[in-house]
Amino acid sequence: MSAKAKEWTLLFDLDGTLVDSAPDLIGTLNAVLATDGLAELPLAQGRDLIGHGARALLRRGYETAGAPLGDDALDVRFALFLELYVGRIADLTRPYPGCVAALTALKAEGYTLAVTTNKRTDLSVALTDALGLTGLFACVYGPDRVSARKPDAAHLMEAIAACGGRADRALMVGDSSLDAGAAHAAGLPFVAVSFGYADMAIPAMKPWAVLDHYDAFPALVARCVAETEQALALAGSPG
Ligand SMILES: O=C(O)COP(=O)(O)O
Numbered sequence: 001m002s003a004k005a006k007e008w009t010l011l012f013d014l015d016g017t018l019v020d021s022a023p024d025l026i027g028t029l030n031a032v033l034a035t036d037g038l039a040e041l042p043l044a045q046g047r048d049l050i051g052h053g054a055r056a057l058l059r060r061g062y063e064t065a066g067a068p069l070g071d072d073a074l075d076v077r078f079a080l081f082l083e084l085y086v087g088r089i090a091d092l093t094r095p096y097p098g099c100v101a102a103l104t105a106l107k108a109e110g111y112t113l114a115v116t117t118n119k120r121t122d123l124s125v126a127l128t129d130a131l132g133l134t135g136l137f138a139c140v141y142g143p144d145r146v147s148a149r150k151p152d153a154a155h156l157m158e159a160i161a162a163c164g165g166r167a168d169r170a171l172m173v174g175d176s177s178l179d180a181g182a183a184h185a186a187g188l189p190f191v192a193v194s195f196g197y198a199d200m201a202i203p204a205m206k207p208w209a210v211l212d213h214y215d216a217f218p219a220l221v222a223r224c225v226a227e228t229e230q231a232l233a234l235a236g237s238p239g
């Protein structure tokens, strides 16, 4: 266990970052669209709609299908979406390759891991439970547990505080402009994964680093810790 690791909090987005959840999310969206006689969205098109939570996915899905919904009509479809999604939440959804091994190793080293996602907390925990991942995380923070969701810095800052962490010793990993925006607003190094559901070109997210495979993640974290600790020491920060 490394002494510095114990002071660090590693924050992870969920959909498109820890897990490839698009097949079950878009499968559910398509099942709901079908109840209105609308054609399925191809997975590649549906993936681009993920990142703002399930209700937004549904709203954007109907817009993309050329049948935008008002709020009341959306409420009805959202209830059906939730029922169907919970029933298949991890049928096809899997952690990205190497993810579990890398996070298990980092947790064993003493890092605090947390999930900061725009997926509702109950759905997020249902998913991490189904995949046997919940025990890796000190907390799972959906948008309903924070004063303002990503891209607001508050989402990340409140999760760090809840874990007993420090804002100057934390790192955010994500796949979208919302993750990048929240990390930059919070002043955290941002690691962009290249395998998620990016809604803008990755260089435009101005990441501190890009992650192509979780096998490379522990070394990336070690580099981030070394660089940050050096900068903090130069600035005369205690610890
Ligand atoms: O479910 C969503 O659309 C968003 O989830 P994410 O914040 O984990 O990407």
Ligand SMILES: [Mg+2]
Pocket (backbone or CB within 6 Å): 013, 014, 015, 016, 017, 050, 051, 174, 175, 176, 196, 197
């Ligand atoms: Mg995401």
